[in-house]
Amino acid sequence: MISTRRLLLSILAACAALVTQPGASAAAAPEKPKLSLAAAGVGFPYLPFVIAQSRGYFKQAGLDVDIGVFSGGAKALQAMLGGSADIVAGAYSNTITMAAKGQKLVSFVTLASCPGWVFGVTRGSHDKVKTYADLKGKRIGVSSPGSSFHMGVNYLLNRAGLKPGDVSIIGVGSSAGAIAAARSGQIDALMSNDPVATVLQGSGDLYPLAVMRDPAGTRATLGGDYPEASVYxxxxxxxxxxxxxQAVTNAILEAERWMAQATPEQVVAAVPPQYALADKEMFIRAYGNMQSCISRDGLMTDAAAHTVRDVLAAFDPDIDKASIDLKATYDNRFVENANRH
Incomplete structure (x- = not known):
C-alpha cells in the first residue's frame, strides 16, 4: 500500500509540474488576469471578442478584460504602443506595416478570414462617381487615417492608376459617425463594414463599388484570402x-465555435445594446450578409498572410522594399494548443 501510494503521489506531482509549464495546457492560469483590450471598432469582423465578453468566455478563461473601443485601427494600435492597452483587436495588416518599421507585433488568433468591407459612393455623389478613376479629387471616408480601411482604399485607388494624394481622406469612425458622415454629404465615398454598410445600403445612402463580405468577393477584389481582423x-x-x-485565444475560439452553430437571431441577441447600431431586424440582415467571414478556427494561413502583404506593397513602397519575415507576424501555436485540449 505504501509503495502504491508513493507511486500515485509521484504521478500527481509530475502532472502538476506539466500543467504549470507555459503553453503546456490550454487551462494554465493567466499570469496577467486583468487585461486591457483596444478594439479598432465594433463592426462585425470584430464580433468574436464582443461575444467572448458578453457570453462570459473571457471570465471562464480566468480573465477580467477591460475593452476600449477606438475610432479606427491606427488609434487602437497607438493605445497599445503607448502602454494603455495590452492587446489589440484590429487589422492583421498592422503587424506587417509595423514590421517594416522594426516593430515586432504578432497576431495570435484570427477573428475574420475576410474583411467584410463594402466600398461605395454616397447618395450625393452617386451620379458623378461610377468607377474608381472617378474618385480623383473626391472626399473618402475611412475609420481613421492610417487604418486598415484607409489601406484598402489605397489599394483600390492604385488599381485605377490613382495615387493616395489624389483624394482627400477623412476619418469618420466605423459606427455612428460613419453613418452620419455619409448621410450629411461630408464625404463622396466610404469604406465601411457591417452593420454600417447594410444600414446605409438599406436607406439608399451607399452604392457599392466593391463588396468583400465573403471569401469569393474578397478573392475577386484583393486577389486572395484576406484575414482582416485578428487579436495581436x-x-x-x-x-x-x-x-x-493562451487564455485570450481560448475565449475567442469558444466564441467562434458558438457563432458557427448559432442562428443570426441568437448572435444578435448576444450583442450588448451599446454595440448595436441598428434595429434588431436590420442587425440580423447585416450579420447574414457577412457571417461567412467570421473565422471558424482562428488560424492564419501562409497564403493569406502573403495576400495581405501583396495588397499593402501595391501602394506602399516601404512595404514593397522591406524584407519582412511574414512568419514572424503571426503565431498559430496558441490556437493549435487550444485545439489539443
Whole structure:
C-alpha cells in the first residue's frame, strides 16, 4: 500500500509540474488576469471578442478584460504602443506595416478570414462617381487615417492608376459617425463594414463599388484570402505572458465555435445594446450578409498572410522594399494548443 501510494503521489506531482509549464495546457492560469483590450471598432469582423465578453468566455478563461473601443485601427494600435492597452483587436495588416518599421507585433488568433468591407459612393455623389478613376479629387471616408480601411482604399485607388494624394481622406469612425458622415454629404465615398454598410445600403445612402463580405468577393477584389481582423500584441508581451495570451485565444475560439452553430437571431441577441447600431431586424440582415467571414478556427494561413502583404506593397513602397519575415507576424501555436485540449 505504501509503495502504491508513493507511486500515485509521484504521478500527481509530475502532472502538476506539466500543467504549470507555459503553453503546456490550454487551462494554465493567466499570469496577467486583468487585461486591457483596444478594439479598432465594433463592426462585425470584430464580433468574436464582443461575444467572448458578453457570453462570459473571457471570465471562464480566468480573465477580467477591460475593452476600449477606438475610432479606427491606427488609434487602437497607438493605445497599445503607448502602454494603455495590452492587446489589440484590429487589422492583421498592422503587424506587417509595423514590421517594416522594426516593430515586432504578432497576431495570435484570427477573428475574420475576410474583411467584410463594402466600398461605395454616397447618395450625393452617386451620379458623378461610377468607377474608381472617378474618385480623383473626391472626399473618402475611412475609420481613421492610417487604418486598415484607409489601406484598402489605397489599394483600390492604385488599381485605377490613382495615387493616395489624389483624394482627400477623412476619418469618420466605423459606427455612428460613419453613418452620419455619409448621410450629411461630408464625404463622396466610404469604406465601411457591417452593420454600417447594410444600414446605409438599406436607406439608399451607399452604392457599392466593391463588396468583400465573403471569401469569393474578397478573392475577386484583393486577389486572395484576406484575414482582416485578428487579436495581436507585441512579441515581448506574448513571450512574457504566454498563459494570458493562451487564455485570450481560448475565449475567442469558444466564441467562434458558438457563432458557427448559432442562428443570426441568437448572435444578435448576444450583442450588448451599446454595440448595436441598428434595429434588431436590420442587425440580423447585416450579420447574414457577412457571417461567412467570421473565422471558424482562428488560424492564419501562409497564403493569406502573403495576400495581405501583396495588397499593402501595391501602394506602399516601404512595404514593397522591406524584407519582412511574414512568419514572424503571426503565431498559430496558441490556437493549435487550444485545439489539443
Amino acid at each position: 500584441t507585441t512579441r515581448e508581451f506574448a513571450a512574457k505572458y504566454p498563459n494570458t495570451v
